[in-house]
Amino acid sequence: MVTEITFDNIEQLAIGSSFLGTGGGGDPYLGSLLCREAIAKYGPVKVVAVDELKDEDNVFIAAALGAPTVMIEKLFSIEDQHRAVETLERFIGRKASAIISAEIGGCNSMMPVAYAAMRGLPIVDGDGMGRAFPALQMTSFNIEGVACAPMTIADEHGNSVLYQTTTGLKAEELSRPVAAAMGASVCMSCYPMTGAEARRAAIPKTLSGAIEIGEAISRSGDPRSPIDRLVAALRAHEYYKDAAVIFRGKITGLERDTSKGWVFGNCTISAMNGAGSAELKFQNENLLVTVDGKLRCVVPDLVTIVDAETAHAIPTERLAYGQRVAVVACSAPPLLTTARALDVVGPQCFGLDEQYAPVATLIGDLL
């Protein structure tokens, strides 16, 4: 049971959230430094469970928006994050009483923790994705009817922009060019919620889940291999439980192409003994994987390429020919696999022809 975010579990959160990033979401390392600075200055951050939120709570999102390759140059500051949240608080006339992550996968697991430390507010044990997705509308908040707008973004110069858009998709469309004009690495706040709304729309237990996964991967003195420990931790979790290593091998092919600001690509992994291969398709995050032509996992279920030895997730940008890897798949939170959810985060939303099928039915032989 995770009750506080401290110096001791920040690193585990970083490792676990990288796994849940399914190849995207950005490197949580810088966020972990920001958290360290913030926790050193303001003290540990209390964790509040989703079902402990009161109706009248005001739950605010803190998030970085931009290109990971730009973020590693421009870094972050919680003062800029504060400007984004403050602008939104002023506009809707309510003050935050808790902070939540929009996206537990990758770097956006971290900014909310650092910001909650600064504000002296609790962080919610949950998020809006249970993984990482490439677009603003792809959240359980949106699926469950919470509006993305009003939304704010802020840069480092003191500029902030407020959006009142009709849909999350429109917010996504209109914010990207402004974010690019601001330098492609900005702070944002969106989906402002009451406690009652957050209880309905947030995916619970993903913050503690990320910490448990990170703890399993990095634990020393356990005779099992890191990958075995990772799979065991996933199987012990309420949602990620249908989990298995679906392929092991070496990266033998890699194609990446950019269009409309996204990275589309394919990665081929061949077995070390030459028998069989896996094909992985990604759009920032990994979308689907087939083994010898047979579908094994498709979005919104999670598929992550991990280092064959350390079990640390390898983001799509760091994939390289010759790497020894394992492909780990697991089930998505149930909020993401309802019929309504699949209209927002299902395979067709990424232009795929494949129909969604739960990973448990695709890898039944491995469970």
Next chain:
Amino acid sequence: MRIGVDVGGTNTDAVLLSGKKVLGAVKRPTSKDVSSGISDAINALISECGIQSDEIRAVMIGTTHFTNAFIQRRELVPVFAIRIGFPAGRGIPPYSSWPDDLKDKVCGGSRMIAGGFEFDGREISPLDEAAIADCVAEARSKGIQQIAVSCIFSQLNPAHEVRASEIVGQLAPEMEVSISSELGRVGLLERENAGIMNASLRPLAAMITAAFARALADLGIEAPFYISQNDGTLMSADYMQRYPVLTFAAGPTNSLRGAAWLTGAKDAIVVDIGGTTSDVGVLTGGFPRQSTVHVDVGGVRTNFRMPDILSIGLGGGSRVRECDGEVTVGPDSVGFRLLEDGLIFGGEVLTTSDIAVASGLAKFGDPERISGLSPNLVAQARKVIAGLIDDAIDRMKTAPGDIAMILVGGGSVLVSETPEGVSEMLRPEHAGVANAIGAAIGQVSGEIDRIYNIPDPQGRAAALEDAEAQAKAQAIAAGAEPGSVEIVNIEAVPLQYLPGGATRVVCRAVGDLAMAE
């Protein structure tokens, strides 16, 4: 014929190679001034092999001196860090990821000043030239001579870093400036760290380069000398003086390459036990496994290309202590003073070498001097040493099954029994000088890492062509035989989320060192 030299914290090794043959190998203690140890070793090698100094075509020197200095926080000077890019990035200032003890030694202050670039080349702010003058004044008032300059997106456009360097040069000619864009890749914090590390080591680098040159001149060797870099290739002496940080992890790279060369093994764990540290690496397909994640040196994160090495503070000179019945080994070492400070050599410090002699694993020094050691202490120390090695191997293994292990390095006498999880333990001939052999088989390389704006497919081809040409030109400038230069790696990674085709291109060319035979 060429000579490979490895200057470790404890021993200086030299080998003479001709083509694929080891003609001779010697080991001498590293001297405090470094140069007389090199002279001793090369002199001994030349007389052992019966050759003339004018038969030598090149001398390749690998040294762990800088890595050790950094890890042990020795011989480092304070550095004033200037980061250009304010107000961006101010939540994570320079040195914020550094361990406290290292920060105390190296951090001579820092400032974040206005300037820097966006991903698309626009300025974040104009460069605040007046602030640079303030930085120089502050550094001068503290007596600091080394400046490290970093700048947001300096990989894309180094103009602000270069201008800052010029201003420092004009205001304070006595100061030396290390520029992040010349050292690291995309990733401000890691690149900035590389610049600061480099700056903290430059006075030591100047001393070491002069010592190498003097040692060779005294021996009448006129052939050029080269220094091993951490990617297994070589750099000139002049280059090393400006970029000592590029030698980081060159020792382990050389020992891995040397171990592969000596045994012909393609897949194995290599444990290289020196005087100060043990480096554990993995050969896959005959080459060092590269780290897929960032690399920490002495607790500081960097992003150079490096082999995936686990370095532990265990060597032949590691100090052994007993406190309240508990025995500890390392991580500090008496280093090159082993022959004076070790008990068996007449000194007063208990080291792992004393334990090895007391256990009958090695015969050197004066065993009488340690006859009084308690057998319990010796047994406990051996257990701690074996535990350190077992743990390191376990952490580096790629698969749960047993794997072959190659044991190299001068401190390899510390290991007597095959460690856990190892199928067979190989101790090749010349294992004690694998580092020096690895240095002597070096090549030279050129690498560029830049962001190109690629609007269309034709633009892509032109960008890749430009990257290849630049990498090849760098390799040739570094001393490669033009005809032998090949592109060994080219990657074009589009930057996520951005319209307009901003693409990071990393290209690396490697060629054989041009040598008149």
